[in-house]
Amino acid sequence: MVDVEELKAKYLHLEFARRDFVIDPANTSTLARLSGETRPEFVDPAHPAFEVYPPFIASLSAGRHLPIDFPSLGGVPMDGGKSVQSIAPVPAGKPLNGRTHLHDIYDKSGRSGRMIFLVSRMEIFDGGDNLLAYSDSRMVVRERGDA
Amino acid sequence: MSIERIADIGFGMEFGPWSPDTALGVASEAARSVGWVGGQRFTSHEGAREEGLPGALVPGILGMGFLCALIHRHIPAARIEHIDTVFRAPLIADEPCEVSAVVTDIDEDERRAELDLHVRNAAGETRIFGNATIRMPA
Numbered sequence: 001m002v003d004v005e006e007l008k009a010k011y012l013h014l015e016f017a018r019r020d021f022v023i024d025p026a027n028t029s030t031l032a033r034l035s036g037e038t039r040p041e042f043v044d045p046a047h048p049a050f051e052v053y054p055p056f057i058a059s060l061s062a063g064r065h066l067p068i069d070f071p072s073l074g075g076v077p078m079d080g081g082k083s084v085q086s087i088a089p090v091p092a093g094k095p096l097n098g099r100t101h102l103h104d105i106y107d108k109s110g111r112s113g114r115m116i117f118l119v120s121r122m123e124i125f126d127g128g129d130n131l132l133a134y135s136d137s138r139m140v141v142r143e144r145g146d147a
Numbered sequence: 148m149s150i151e152r153i154a155d156i157g158f159g160m161e162f163g164p165w166s167p168d169t170a171l172g173v174a175s176e177a178a179r180s181v182g183w184v185g186g187q188r189f190t191s192h193e194g195a196r197e198e199g200l201p202g203a204l205v206p207g208i209l210g211m212g213f214l215c216a217l218i219h220r221h222i223p224a225a226r227i228e229h230i231d232t233v234f235r236a237p238l239i240a241d242e243p244c245e246v247s248a249v250v251t252d253i254d255e256d257e258r259r260a261e262l263d264l265h266v267r268n269a270a271g272e273t274r275i276f277g278n279a280t281i282r283m284p285a
């Protein structure tokens with residue numbers, strides 16, 4: 001059985017990924033439009049206050065974002081949910097920097113066994129190193145008996 | 148009533164239900180917009196079933212988008228400071244769903260309100276739930 005406290009001691013709050021990227025205004029406006037969004041600052045790239053749609057920010061931290069040496073927990077990770085904290089508008093079409101760390105690890109036990117939750121957090125900075133937003137991605141792993 | 152400032156929001160106020168477009172084409176275009184290509188879970192019911200899923204999925208981020216859109220449709224002045232969504236069960240493309248929100252807390256001094264959020268399928272089962280914090284003009 002995986003020792004959650006041991007994982008926390010070894011992996012929490014250590015940055016394990018950093019990347020530069022630019023969000024295409026067309027992509028974030030498409031997601032906003034498909035969502036049924038009506039606010040022009042999310043659907044119209046020509047709007048003077050155009051900014052990245054929060055769910056698009058959530059997509060940035062999707063996938064298996066774990067440290068390279070993070071041990072296998074046995075089961076297949078599932079997407080348990082996402083959250084976005086907005087601190088300032090995230091601009092599209094401008095350089096951004098994303099820094100990712102494991103923010104929390106916890107477990108819950110039920111009738112079907114133990115589930116382990118891994119929360120990876122991507123912090124998004126602008127070119128001036130100002131924190132604009134962060135996005136949490138919760139991965140859920142059903143622990144296998146032999147893990 | 149138009150909701151333009153924090154004083155216009157009342158505890159227990161409900162928004163929705165609203166039925167967003169869950170068509171397969173919408174789900175697949177949303178997945179493409181964020182670069183999720185490869186695999187068929189968002190593009191084909193048959194392909195998704197071959198992956199062991201009940202049908203093609205509406206991406207979770209599109210479900211989050213439905214909830215943001217609901218908030219903005221009813222409270223155009225709201226700035227969503229925080230939104231947290233739990234993907235409780237798959238939301239299937241081409242199946243109708245209803246999106247709703249209810250105000251659970253208000254802090255007039257800070258001009259913030261908390262909302263509980265739900266996306267339910269046609270059977271009334273919750274597929275996505277969560278909460279949001281919005282900030283309003285004074």
